[in-house]
Amino acid sequence: MGYWQGRVARLMAAAALVLSANAASADAIVQTKGDWQDKFRQLEVDLPTPNTYRTASGAPGHQYWQQRADYSIDVKLDAAGKRLTGRQTVRYQNNSPDSLRYLWLQLDQNIYKDGSIAELTRTASPAKDGGDQVTYGALARAQALKDTHYGMEIASVTDGSGTKLSYTVVDTMMRIDLPRPLSPNASFTFKVEWAHNIINQDIVGGRSGYEHFRDNNTDLFFIAQWFPRMAAYTDYAGWQHKAFLGRGEFTLEFGDYDVAITVPADHLVSASGELQNPGDVLTGTQRDRLAKAAKADKPMFIVTPEEALANEKETDKATKTWRFAAKNVRDFAFASSNKFIWDAMGVSQDNPAGNPVLAMSFYPNEAEPLWSKYSTWAVAHTIKTYSKYSFAYPYPTAQSVNTWDGGGMEYPMITFNGYRPTTDKKTGKRTYSANAKYGLIGVVIHEVGHFYYPMIVNSDERQWSWMDEGLNTFVQNVAHLEWEENFGEHRRKVNLPSEITSYMTSQGQVPIMTQSDSVLQFGPNAYTKPATALTILRETVMGRQLFDHAFREYSQRWKFKRPTPSDFFRSMEDASGIDLDWFWRGWFYTTDHVDIDLASVREYRISTGNPDVEKAFQRDEYRRDNVEPLAQIHNREEGLKTLLAREPDLKDFYNENDKFSPTNKDRNKYADLLEGLEPWERDALARAEKDGDWVYFVDFANKGGLVMPLPLQITYADGTEEFLMIPAEIWRYNSKAVTKMLIRPKQVVGIELDPRQEIADANPSNNGFPRKIAASRLELYKAKDETQDLMADMLVELKAKKEGEGKQEGGKDVPLTPGEQK
Numbered sequence: 001m002g003y004w005q006g007r008v009a010r011l012m013a014a015a016a017l018v019l020s021a022n023a024a025s026a027d028a029i030v031q032t033k034g035d036w037q038d039k040f041r042q043l044e045v046d047l048p049t050p051n052t053y054r055t056a057s058g059a060p061g062h063q064y065w066q067q068r069a070d071y072s073i074d075v076k077l078d079a080a081g082k083r084l085t086g087r088q089t090v091r092y093q094n095n096s097p098d099s100l101r102y103l104w105l106q107l108d109q110n111i112y113k114d115g116s117i118a119e120l121t122r123t124a125s126p127a128k129d130g131g132d133q134v135t136y137g138a139l140a141r142a143q144a145l146k147d148t149h150y151g152m153e154i155a156s157v158t159d160g161s162g163t164k165l166s167y168t169v170v171d172t173m174m175r176i177d178l179p180r181p182l183s184p185n186a187s188f189t190f191k192v193e194w195a196h197n198i199i200n201q202d203i204v205g206g207r208s209g210y211e212h213f214r215d216n217n218t219d220l221f222f223i224a225q226w227f228p229r230m231a232a233y234t235d236y237a238g239w240q241h242k243a244f245l246g247r248g249e250f251t252l253e254f255g256d257y258d259v260a261i262t263v264p265a266d267h268l269v270s271a272s273g274e275l276q277n278p279g280d281v282l283t284g285t286q287r288d289r290l291a292k293a294a295k296a297d298k299p300m301f302i303v304t305p306e307e308a309l310a311n312e313k314e315t316d317k318a319t320k321t322w323r324f325a326a327k328n329v330r331d332f333a334f335a336s337s338n339k340f341i342w343d344a345m346g347v348s349q350d351n352p353a354g355n356p357v358l359a360m361s362f363y364p365n366e367a368e369p370l371w372s373k374y375s376t377w378a379v380a381h382t383i384k385t386y387s388k389y390s391f392a393y394p395y396p397t398a399q400s401v402n403t404w405d406g407g408g409m410e411y412p413m414i415t416f417n418g419y420r421p422t423t424d425k426k427t428g429k430r431t432y433s434a435n436a437k438y439g440l441i442g443v444v445i446h447e448v449g450h451f452y453y454p455m456i457v458n459s460d461e462r463q464w465s466w467m468d469e470g471l472n473t474f475v476q477n478v479a480h481l482e483w484e485e486n487f488g489e490h491r492r493k494v495n496l497p498s499e500i501t502s503y504m505t506s507q508g509q510v511p512i513m514t515q516s517d518s519v520l521q522f523g524p525n526a527y528t529k530p531a532t533a534l535t536i537l538r539e540t541v542m543g544r545q546l547f548d549h550a551f552r553e554y555s556q557r558w559k560f561k562r563p564t565p566s567d568f569f570r571s572m573e574d575a576s577g578i579d580l581d582w583f584w585r586g587w588f589y590t591t592d593h594v595d596i597d598l599a600s601v602r603e604y605r606i607s608t609g610n611p612d613v614e615k616a617f618q619r620d621e622y623r624r625d626n627v628e629p630l631a632q633i634h635n636r637e638e639g640l641k642t643l644l645a646r647e648p649d650l651k652d653f654y655n656e657n658d659k660f661s662p663t664n665k666d667r668n669k670y671a672d673l674l675e676g677l678e679p680w681e682r683d684a685l686a687r688a689e690k691d692g693d694w695v696y697f698v699d700f701a702n703k704g705g706l707v708m709p710l711p712l713q714i715t716y717a718d719g720t721e722e723f724l725m726i727p728a729e730i731w732r733y734n735s736k737a738v739t740k741m742l743i744r745p746k747q748v749v750g751i752e753l754d755p756r757q758e759i760a761d762a763n764p765s766n767n768g769f770p771r772k773i774a775a776s777r778l779e780l781y782k783a784k785d786e787t788q789d790l791m792a793d794m795l796v797e798l799k800a801k802k803e804g805e806g807k808q809e810g811g812k813d814v815p816l817t818p819g820e821q822k
C-alpha cells in the first residue's frame with residue numbers, strides 16, 4: 001500500500017535540502033544488531049578460496065589441470081534383440097598433481113537395474129484429488145522392467161596386455177583398482193567388454209533407448225550413456241562419483257574417440273564426429289548429394305522421404321560397420337534406423353576463426369512435413385548465433401535427430417529432439433500446430449546450444465544444472481529473438497522477467513545454488529530463473545556491451561575446461577568492472593523475490609521566505625485544504641442573506657484582510673532573514689526563487705527482499721516524460737526502505753516504477769503513482785442447472801468412453817524427464 005500526496009507543501013529553510021541527502025548512520029554497518037542485512041556483502045567471503053588452479057578473477061589458474069580420456073570402441077547393435085554389445089579401450093591420462101590408486105567409471109545403464117538407488121527411491125505420484133493411482137504408463141513401465149534384465153553387464157576388465165583388473169560396481173559407478181598407483185603425468189590403458197539390453201524409451205523413460213512404431217513395426221534407436229565412461233577427477237571435488245539418480249546429468253572428461261558401429265545394413269547412422277568410411281556405407285548417389293549439400297546454403301536431401309519410406313519396408317539381415325572419429329569431445333552418442341530421411345547444408349560461421357560446419361538432420365517420415373522445413377535451418381541458426389556470443393564452433397558437424405516426442409537431449413555434435421506433426425486418423429494427412437513448429441525450432445536451438453554449454457564449456461552437470469541449462473536457455477532465447485521477431489508470442493520462451501514472478505513467489509522453492517538432485521521445481525529453478533536473471537543483467541543491470549563482453553570472456557576462458565559457479569560469478573565481474581555480488585547473492589543464493597512498492601510521493605516547492613509570495617501561497621493552500629461548510633453552501637443556494645450583506649456598515653479592517661495578508665512585521669522579519677544569511681546562502685535562496693523548482697520525496701519499500709535497480713518513468717504536467725534508472729546500490733544502507741529526492745524544473749504528475757517490466761517485480765499494482773485501475777475483461781457466467789438427468793448422463797458417458805479409446809496414457813508420466821528439455 002502507498003499513497004500519493006498531491007498536496008503542494010512548502011519546504012522551509014534551504015539547509016534542510018542538504019541535510020536530508022545524508023541519511024546514512026554509522027550504526028547501519030553493524031550486522032549483528034537488529035534485522036539489518038548487508039545485501040551488498042562481498043561474495044569472496046563465501047566463495048572457495050582462489051588458488052593456482054582457479055584465480056580470484058575467475059580465469060583458469062596458471063597450474064590449471066584436467067584429466068583426459070581417449071576411447072576406441074567397437075559396438076554392435078542387435079536391432080531385433082534390442083541389445084548392444086561393446087569392446088572398448090580407454091587411455092586415461094593423469095594430468096593431476098596426485099597419484100591415483102583407483103579409477104572411477106560411470107555405468108549409467110545401471111539406473112534401470114533392479115535395486116538401483118534410482119529405482120528403489122522412486123515415489124508414487126498421487127492422483128489429482130490426492131488419492132492413490134496407478135497410471136497406464138507406470139503399469140507398462142513396471143511390466144517392461146519385470147520382463148527384461150537391464151543394466152550394464154561387464155564381461156571383463158583387463159589392462160592393455162590382457163591381465164584381469166579387479167573392479168567393484170557401486171550403483172551407477174564402477175571402481176577399477178590399479179595394479180600400482182598412477183603417477184602424475186602418466187597414463188594407463190585398459191579394456192572393458194560389456195553388453196546391455198536397450199530400453200524402450202517410450203515406456204521406461206530416460207534420455208535414450210529405442211522407439212517402436214506400432215503402425216509399421218519399425219524401430220528408431222537413439223543411443224546414449226551406453227558405454228562405461230570415465231568419471232571426472234577434479235581439483236575442487238576429487239572424483240565426481242555421485243550416483244546417477246536420473247536428474248543431475250553427466251560430468252565427463254575430454255578426449256578423442258574412434259568408434260566403429262555395426263548395425264543392420266539398411267540402417268543409416270548419425271553420430272558424434274565425422275564419418276570415416278563413407279565409401280563402405282553410403283551409395284555413390286548419397287556421397288554425391290552429401291558433397292553438394294556441404295556447399296549448399298539451403299538444406300538438401302541426402303536421403304529423400306520416398307527413399308526412406310521404401311527403405312524401412314524391407315529388413316536386411318546383413319550388417320555394415322560405420323566408423324566415426326570425434327576429436328576433443330567429452331562424450332559420444334549415435335542414432336541408427338532404417339527409417340531415416342537425411343538432409344544437410346553447409347554453415348559458414350561469421351567468426352573468422354570458425355571452420356565450415358555441416359549441419360544435418362535425420363528423421364522418419366512421421367516427422368514430415370515439419371522437419372525438412374525447420375530442423376537443419378534451426379541447427380545452422382544456432383551455430384551462427386551462439387558463435388557470435390561465445391566462440392567459433394570448433395567441430396565439423398552439428399546434427400539433429402528426431403527421436404522422442406516433446407523433449408530433447410544433447411551430446412557432442414549430435415542432439416535428440418522431439419516434436420512431430422499430428423496425423424489425422426481418418427485421412428492420414430499430417431499437419432502441425434504452432435506449438436509443434438515453435439517447439440521444434442526451440443528444442444533444436446536449445447539442444448544444439450548445449451554443444452557450447454556444457455559440451456565445450458564443460459561445467460559439472462551432476463552438481464549444478466543451472467550452469468548448463470540456465471546459461472544455455474539464456475542464449476537460446478537470444479537466438480529465438482534473432483530467428484523471428486514475435487517468437488515469444490507463439491511460444492512464451494523469451495525470458496520475460498514478468499513470467500518468472502509466479503515461480504519466485506511460490507512455496508517449495510530452493511535457491512538456484514542447490515545440487516541438481518535436490519532441486520524442487522526443476523524447470524523454473526534450473527532453466528528459467530537463471531536464464532531470466534542473465535537477461536535482466538544484460539538488458540537492465542549491465543547493458544549489452546558490458547554483459548556481452550563479460551559473457552564471451554567467460555565462455556572463451558572456460559571452453560574445453562571445467563568452470564565452477566564461482567568461476568562464472570568472478571569472470572562476469574572481472575571482465576565488466578561491475579560489482580555484481582548483490583545480484584549473485586539475491587538471485588542465486590536466496591529464494592527472495594522482487595516486489596518493490598513505490599510507497600509514496602511528496603511534492604514541495606522551496607520557500608522563498610518572502611511574505612508577499614508565501615502568504616498568498618498559504619492562502620491558496622488553506623482554501624484548498626479547508627472545505628466550505630455544507631450549511632453555508634446550502635444557505636447560499638437558498639438565497640439566505642446574511643446580516644453583513646444587509647448591513648454593510650458592520651464591515652471593518654478584518655473583513656478586508658485575512659490572516660494571510662502580509663504585514664509590515666512579516667516584511668521586517670524577511671529583511672532580517674536576508675540580512676542574517678551568508679552571501680552564498682542568499683544567492684542560493686535567490687536562485688531557488690528564480691528557478692521555482694519542484695522537489696519530490698519518493699519512498700520505496702522493498703517487500704520481496706531482492707534489491708534491484710529502480711527504473712522510473714516520470715511524467716510531467718506538460719506531458720513530457722523522463723526515464724531514470726537508479727542503480728541497485730541505492731539499497732546499500734537500507735535494503736528495506738529508501739527515499740529518493742528529485743529536484744525537477746517542472747511539476748510531476750505521475751511516477752511509474754518498472755514501466756517496461758524488466759526487473760521481475762511480482763506485484764506491479766504498487767508500482768505506479770497515482771495508482772492505476774487494473775483493466776481486464778470479465779466473462780459472464782451462466783449458472784448451470786445441476787438437477788440430475790439420468791438419461792442425458794448415460795448418453796454422455798457412452799460418448800466419452802468411445803473418445804477415450806486409444807488415448808491411454810503413454811510412458812510420459814515417468815518423472816525421469818522433469819524438464820521438457822534436458
Ligand SMILES: [Zn+2]
Binds near residue numbers: 446450468469821
Ligand atoms: Zn538443456
